[in-house]
Amino acid sequence: MNYRLLAIELGQLLKYDTSLKEINRFAGAFFDFPRRSYPNEAITSQRAQLIYDWIMTLAAKRGDAEKYNKPLLQFCRSLAPNDDFRTKIDNVLQNAGFIVAESTAKDTTHTDYAAFRKQLEQLLITFDEQFAASDHQRRGYMLQDLLTKAFPLYGIPIIKSFTHYIVECRWRTALANIRELDGLKGQVDRSGRQTMGLFLSINGWSHNVPSLLKQNPDKSIILMDGYDFRCALDNSVNLRELILAKVEKLNIEGESFYSAINYRSDQAA
DSSP: OOOOHHHHHHHHHHTSSHHHHHHHHHHHHHOOSSSOOOTTTTTTHHHHHHHHHHHHHHTTTGGGGGHHHHHHHHHHHHTSSHHHHHHHHHHHHHHHHHHHHOOOSSSOOOHHHHHHHHHHHHHHHHHGGGGGGHHHHHHHHHHHHHHHHHHHHHOOOBBEEEEEEEEEOOOOSSSGGGGHHHHHHHHHHSSSSOOOOEEEEEEEOOTTTHHHHHHHHSSSEEEEHHHHHHHHHHSSOOOHHHHHHHHHHHHHOOOOOOOOHHHHHHHOO
């Protein structure tokens, strides 16, 4: 299977018929890894380069790359604006050595996406309404409910708590302080090495919280504020991809907070 050929030909095919936001949106839906940059001087279109980056990031996974072939096919076909393009994309996939199974089943990609958008819009309305709520305790419970509904929409599994992320959320007038993270840190420490803590504080935290977290040798907690969460609800960022980028920033630079503002700026660069 020639991933490079696929990346080049797919970008060439779709460079005028998709958008940067749509490419990132579907990549976030099907892939569980952050995108890396693979500059190619022969590619002059931003959209084609973005498609190239996503596919080459997958290809760089070496032994693990083949396990992503099914999500890769789903990603490629989801970018098709119509049935004619879907046929052309299948031809590109086959030319690159991928097996495209024949199917008479109705393609539900766009139907599923419309339902996804509708659910997100309903959650966003509920979220925005809570800014004017006078019952702050009820608002806190509502935030928990919003998280419980938003995470599965982005393919982040949950049980009573979150399987890979233990999440605590705060919606208080006062900024969160480092002591409010002690309980979360204790839960993460007792849950094993594969568990991360995610602390969502709608109004943010005191200025010393990120620096104190950075001093801790166990880098296991990422921070999210209200703007980050709202960006996920209005679909200007993919929640799954944003969280993966936050984790990568924590692992590489030790920074517990990587804002949606900086993430979007880096993606556009």
